[in-house]
Amino acid sequence: MTRRGKGPLDPETLLRLGTSEHYEDPELYDFEYRDHRHDVAWYRGLARDRGPRQRIVELGAGTGRISLPLCHDGHTVVAVDRMPSMLDHLRRKAEGAPSDVAARLEPVLGDITALPLPDAGADLVFAPFNVLMHLYSWEDLLRCFREAARVLVPGGRFAFDVLLPDLEWLTWDPEERHSVTHFTHPRTGAAMVYSTNHTYDPHTQVCHVRIYYDDAPKRPRAFKPPPEPVQVVHLAHRQIFPEELRHLVAAAGLTLDSLGGNFRGARLAPGTDSQCGLCTKPSGHV
Ligand SMILES: C[S@@+](CC[C@H](N)C(=O)[O-])C[C@H]1O[C@@H](n2cnc3c(N)ncnc32)[C@H](O)[C@@H]1O
Structure with a gap:
């Protein structure tokens, strides 16, 4: 997982990260897809x-x-x-x-x-x-x-x-967080929250998914995304x-x-x- 500065990423970088970042932590990959x-x-x-x-x-x-x-x-x-x-x-x-x-x-x-x-x-x-x-x-x-x-x-x-391709899903609000899941990181043991959102570009047919890993709130309450994401992993999927x-x-x-x-x-x-x-x-x- 990578920490990065502010500002939008250019299309080339988005594709490069979108095909690599999700695969930089294979232990986490195996954990996320264990079922x-x-x-x-x-x-x-x-x-x-x-x-x-x-x-x-x-x-x-x-x-x-x-x-x-x-x-x-x-x-x-x-x-x-x-x-x-x-x-x-x-x-x-x-x-x-x-x-x-x-x-x-x-x-x-x-x-x-x-x-x-x-x-x-x-x-x-x-x-x-x-x-x-x-x-x-x-x-x-x-x-x-x-x-x-x-x-x-x-x-x-x-x-x-x-x-x-699911056109209804692809056009969901790109700001909202979905698939919010509390989990314990398989390597660090840290309590974390996983969530995603995505932006679909109908011109290239690429859906840019952002996977957020945030620290879990100290006290149990509904997850509210922090103003600044802690870690974001990009995943770019061309719709076929x-x-x-x-x-x-x-x-x-x-x-x-x-x-x-x-x-x-x-x-x-x-x-x-x-x-x-x-x-x-x-x-x-x-
Ligand atoms: C979603 S994972 C699937 C891995 C495995 N097949 C599975 O079912 O768990 C996609 C894999 O494709 C690899 N990949 C993506 N683009 C590739 C390319 N152009 N050539 C070779 N491997 C690629 C990624 O590095 C990643 O390991």
Whole structure:
């Protein structure tokens, strides 16, 4: 978490911080998403259904929330991420796993728009938990989809999940604090309050989320944000609409098998919060 001075941040800085700040404290990341499990089961099921010992590439693998369970299941995982902090934490976690599990994991520092991986070496490519929303232009998104297609074997599958844009939520009051949650910091033990607000730019389709970490009030009472935020973490998420996803899949030469509204196969509909995409690389793909 970073303390910073006053004044608005320029758009370039906002995007740079928006794709890195949230990932500078991997312990806090794991703590905040400790109950986020339904996606893990979905990706594990996709690998299991395809057979034992799959060769998987995870795009934006982070701390291995998904990679490590896949390795536990007997698959090999190339875990690609651009943040050394996240990959270092993943390596530390792998050291605590049985040696055969750790041996199946290969953390790779790299960018998901230019994978440092050979052609046609993966049975499955996964891009879980909104990783694609960190690609802020359609060009970068297309580069990433093409890279996924390139590293897959013919017949291999690419699966991803991103949020379903919710225009009502995106246009909430950017000054109000939402998701106010009292918590004990997992490392420092300090009593803190987590809250967020966000600003949506319809021109770039990027939603700039600000995550505030404030000291908890001394006496129990309703949380009132202090006049000056103590710490703010920026998170920038490009909104990706279903028709864009269908276009990206087709432009990368992949076939879209399904685009569901959650991890249990629901149809996309108002109120569903995710878009879970499953694609195949056709056998004739070059
Ligand atoms: C929301 S986290 C997801 C991590 C992990 N997949 C999970 O499900 O917990 C997004 C991850 O994508 C990584 N990331 C964002 N943009 C990236 C890029 N262009 N190339 C590689 N990794 C990227 C971030 O560093 C972060 O670790």
